[in-house]
Amino acid sequence: DSGVTQTPKHLITATGQRVTLRCSPRSGDLSVYWYQQSLDQGLQFLIQYYNGEERAKGNILERFSAQQFPDLHSELNLSSLELGDSALYFCASSVGAGAANYGYTFGSGTRLTVV
């Protein structure tokens, strides 16, 4: 167990729907990062939050949004889902605002299937 908890592990939903993915960072970590991993692509950075504030944005679609709550857990909201949104969504956390010397700790991911 890495200490980063992601729920649910699997999600199957229809096109056009909206889903929420949840991430609890490792205890003591203030930063949360979201990544998308499709079959034909590597890791795509979506967004980072640090202590409740958005810190960095990557290739995140407008249909997607995220937030980090006062207890530091984070949610990634995906709406108007398309078949191409089917992917593994990983959450990672780090102690500070960045990777520093320790890198990130990853969760086990949520496998989203859009049918």
Next chain:
Amino acid sequence: AQRVTQPEKLLSVFKGAPVELKCNYSYSGSPELFWYVQYSRQRLQLLLRHISRESIKGFTADLNKGETSFHLKKPFAQEEDSAMYYCALSGALHFGGYNKLIFGAGTRLAVHP
């Protein structure tokens, strides 16, 4: 621009053969480099940090600033090494002062019996 390049999508070797997974980076400052491993699309696990100069599961990686490389090596591959390997770069410059990990595209290592 900050970039991590892993030139090989797939590296296929036989058990017992030496392995070298290539990683080149582009960064103007002093980088911190990492290798992550992902087994069967499970979570990414930190394998090595260049700053700690450690050896994990027989893998080593040396930072070569002259060649801007951080290749991952293992003298004798095992079947259980089959996985996806990602090289990542962290640097404070140009990221608003905050270190962000930039990942390479990954190399799939397949070790055959």
